[in-house]
Amino acid sequence: xxxxxxxxxxxxxxxxxxxxxxxxxxxxxxxxxxxxxxxxxxxxxxxxxxxxxxxxxxxxxxxxxxxxxxxxxxxxxxxxxxxxxxxxxxxxxxxxxxxxxxxxxxxxxxxxxxxxxxxxxxxxxxxxxxxxxxxxxxxxxxxxxxxxxxxxxxxxxxxxxxxxxxxxxxxxxxxxxxxxxxxxxxxxxxxxxxxxxxxxxxxxxxxxxxxxxxxxxxxxxxxxxxxxxxxxxxxxxxxxxxxxxxxxxxxxxxxxxxxxxxxxxxxxxxxxxxxxx
DNA sequence: ACCCAGGCGACGA
DNA sequence: TCGTCGCATGGG
Numbered sequence: 001x002x003x004x005x006x007x008x009x010x011x012x013x014x015x016x017x018x019x020x021x022x023x024x025x026x027x028x029x030x031x032x033x034x035x036x037x038x039x040x041x042x043x044x045x046x047x048x049x050x051x052x053x054x055x056x057x058x059x060x061x062x063x064x065x066x067x068x069x070x071x072x073x074x075x076x077x078x079x080x081x082x083x084x085x086x087x088x089x090x091x092x093x094x095x096x097x098x099x100x101x102x103x104x105x106x107x108x109x110x111x112x113x114x115x116x117x118x119x120x121x122x123x124x125x126x127x128x129x130x131x132x133x134x135x136x137x138x139x140x141x142x143x144x145x146x147x148x149x150x151x152x153x154x155x156x157x158x159x160x161x162x163x164x165x166x167x168x169x170x171x172x173x174x175x176x177x178x179x180x181x182x183x184x185x186x187x188x189x190x191x192x193x194x195x196x197x198x199x200x201x202x203x204x205x206x207x208x209x210x211x212x213x214x215x216x217x218x219x220x221x222x223x224x225x226x227x228x229x230x231x232x233x234x235x236x237x238x239x240x241x242x243x244x245x246x247x248x249x250x251x252x253x254x255x256x257x258x259x260x261x262x263x264x265x266x267x268x269x270x271x272x273x274x275x276x277x
Numbered sequence: 278a279c280c281c282a283g284g285c286g287a288c289g290a
Numbered sequence: 291t292c293g294t295c296g297c298a299t300g301g302g
Contacts, residue, residue: 122300
């Protein structure tokens, strides 16, 4: 591996937190190494990442690919500005306090879709395990022991029993249906990227195993549709208490980021949102 | 032993 | 169009 360290500057006022961003449940392929660096694979590129006061430090970045990683971490967006907008609402300001350094990553559409299919009725540790096994079993080995996320074409030719080693349970047939519809062109992700939001939702939900929540996550994390607002059990609970009349107007264009703050607040302070009312 | 997990599809009313 | 239930697997 190329051991040169490359830097991507992030202004301090952004309040960026690499750890919160990679552990908040939007991505599943980053692991914290012994030395505190995060190791991950994005679109077939392995990288080690850390942060200091100046911003990100990346190890293993190929020549000319700094831009790729800056895009992945969405460094051209000012989260400080977005927070200022969101914090026009008192309750949102409070929610943002718990993890202001979270940033919505710009992930690869197919991997994101597939990962959130796996996420349903599942917990973070198990999602990561299943995704890791999916890559080890069917992804290209990009270097020793490091695997890319498998393509839809590779998965489309498999059967449910081929996926048994993943131990993904009832989700196996959903993974296969997604792979087949995407590889056959029945669902064209490049088109989904530019469609009217409601059309994009409908297209994704043609896939068996993709409902409103999975589609919303795929569109937010995999297609950078910042108006999307995934509602899982945690969010429903938190919204009932914080915004019974719905999300305030100031959050409309950045609902996805507001969702990250609220979601994290609910996870960190479960006692603030009792499940029974 | 039980309950739950970043839900969804099938089914019945 | 609504509520309810089963679903595979694993951890607390």
